[in-house]
Amino acid sequence: MPTPDFVLALRAKVGHDHLWLPGVCAVVLRPLDKPEEVLLVRRSDDGTWTPVKGIMDPGEEVGQAAIRECLEETGVRIAVDRLVNVGIIGPVRYRNGDVTTYLEHTVRASWVSGEPRVGDDESSEVGWFALNDLPSPIPDADLAQIEVAVANPVNVVLAGLPR
Numbered sequence: 001m002p003t004p005d006f007v008l009a010l011r012a013k014v015g016h017d018h019l020w021l022p023g024v025c026a027v028v029l030r031p032l033d034k035p036e037e038v039l040l041v042r043r044s045d046d047g048t049w050t051p052v053k054g055i056m057d058p059g060e061e062v063g064q065a066a067i068r069e070c071l072e073e074t075g076v077r078i079a080v081d082r083l084v085n086v087g088i089i090g091p092v093r094y095r096n097g098d099v100t101t102y103l104e105h106t107v108r109a110s111w112v113s114g115e116p117r118v119g120d121d122e123s124s125e126v127g128w129f130a131l132n133d134l135p136s137p138i139p140d141a142d143l144a145q146i147e148v149a150v151a152n153p154v155n156v157v158l159a160g161l162p163r
Contacts, residue, residue, distance in 0.1 A: 002121075006058055016097040022056040023089065023102035025142075026066040027149030028078050030111040035131045038146055039116060040138075041073060042125035045095075049135045050142045051149075053104075062105045070109070074116045074126045078109040085148045087159025089141065108149040 003011075010019060028039035028051070040049045054069035056062070063080040070078045083105060090101035116126040129135055131150060134143075148157050 004055055004057065007055065011098065016099060018091060018099045018101065020101050020103065023104045024054055024056055024062055024065040024069060025050075025085075025104050025106040025145055026052045026070050026078065026080075026109050027084075027106060027146055028052065028070060028076065028109045028111055029150070030128055036150070037128040037130055038134070038150075039070075039074060039076060039111070040127060040129055040135065041118075041123040042135075044122055044124045047124075047137070048142075049129075049138045051106075051145060055102075056105075062107060065105075066107045066109060071114075071119075073119045073123060074114075075119055076114040076116050077112040079112050081108045081110055082152075083156050084108045084153060085145060085157045085159065087157075106145045106149060108152055 007019070007021070030037045030039070039052065041052055042049050052066075052070050052073050054065065054073070056065040062083060066080050067078055070076050085106035087104055088101060089104045091099050092101070093099050116128065118124065118126050
């Protein structure tokens, strides 16, 4: 999915200045066989593997955003189990000079239906991977999100707080 229209409208007013945006990260698990598998996408811009991520639309709930992003980016239908982590990603400086920091809401989700496929130009590959055999490279922050989602803590993990 290209940059959302509301972000383009903001950028028309603020240029490349720093934006604070809500984001969602869906760690989608499929327990078909042991070990569980996780749904990952290979980013077109830098070649890294990540869970499904995206910018939340204005007024959109976290669960709705995760469901929408998974369907748009991978063709996979999910059920959101729960919120597991909230943290900050960034600031991120894009090639065009835009700077953004994301308040990322990570959800643990379960596969409902659909086989993964590349849904837009954000990804070059999509697939299921055994948790004990993940592809490379995966950024450390994304590995941490996967670990938190798999651990399924009772309380939401708030990044940046001492444990």
